[in-house]
């Protein structure tokens with residue numbers, strides 16, 4: 191079976207700075223994969239290459255066996271900072287991607303309505319971003335990414351700006367949407383527990399330059415209620431990922447100390 195998303199031998203430098211080195215992994219159809227790694231290891235750069243807005247120096251990316259050439263509606267994105275336009279209502283923001291693609295027909299209008307309902311925002315279609323909460327804004331971002339019906343949904347730390355409780359609600363929301371729509375999802379996060387909770391598989395990146403340190407299958411049964419986070423199995427996965435990343439975190443702190451030493 192061809193992988194939904196296939197990344198092979200990807201490398202990238204910015205001038206003298208080697209950011210990613212020989213990154214390879216595959217994502218199966220309808221799989222939910224999380225990427226974790228220390229700050230600055232190149233996660234966003236990797237995502238920008240998958241988006242087609244940054245070109246790799248070596249290696250390549252393909253979707254359904256076809257090599258990627260630039261941006262396209264087969265991929266939906268949710269970025270870390272909410273990217274809603276303040277002068278557009280919730281509805282106008284949700285249909286933005288469809289508008290850009292020139293595909294705002296009655297069927298897609300109806301589907302976007304359904305999506306806003308799914309994320310609990312039906313009553314807020316006429317509101318402006320500054321009239322709704324941060325969690326609601328991220329749900330608009332999610333609805334907008336899904337409205338174009340992408341094959342692959344890609345998210346860069348989408349919940350990091352949210353408080354702990356809202357984040358948990360959004361995790362459940364994402365899991366529900368993923369289960370109902372059965373999308374292929376690539377999810378970047380700093381929160382190890384978030385990665386373990388959501389993912390079928392976690393790709394752990396190492397730093398300087400970014401490389402695939404390890405890939406871990408998360409064999410926790412689904413559906414996963416929030417209470418799974420209190421089980422020993424869950425804790426063991428979190429420890430395992432943290433042990434892999436810990437060394438890098440200390441190394442980066444050490445590097446900063448040395449860089450500032452007189």
Ligand SMILES: Nc1ncnc2c1ncn2[C@@H]1O[C@H](COP(=O)(O)OP(=O)(O)OP(=O)(O)O)[C@@H](O)[C@H]1O
Nearest residue numbers: 204207209227228229230231232233234235236380
């Ligand atoms: N356009 C660019 N020009 C030069 N350097 C860049 C550019 N984009 C990223 N970098 C550098 O590449 C490295 C990786 O950045 P990137 O944003 O991909 O990291 P990250 O893993 O997403 O970090 P974080 O977890 O903090 O979001 C950083 O050192 C950054 O300064």
Ligand SMILES: [Mg+2]
Nearest residue numbers: 233234235346
């Ligand atoms: Mg980043």
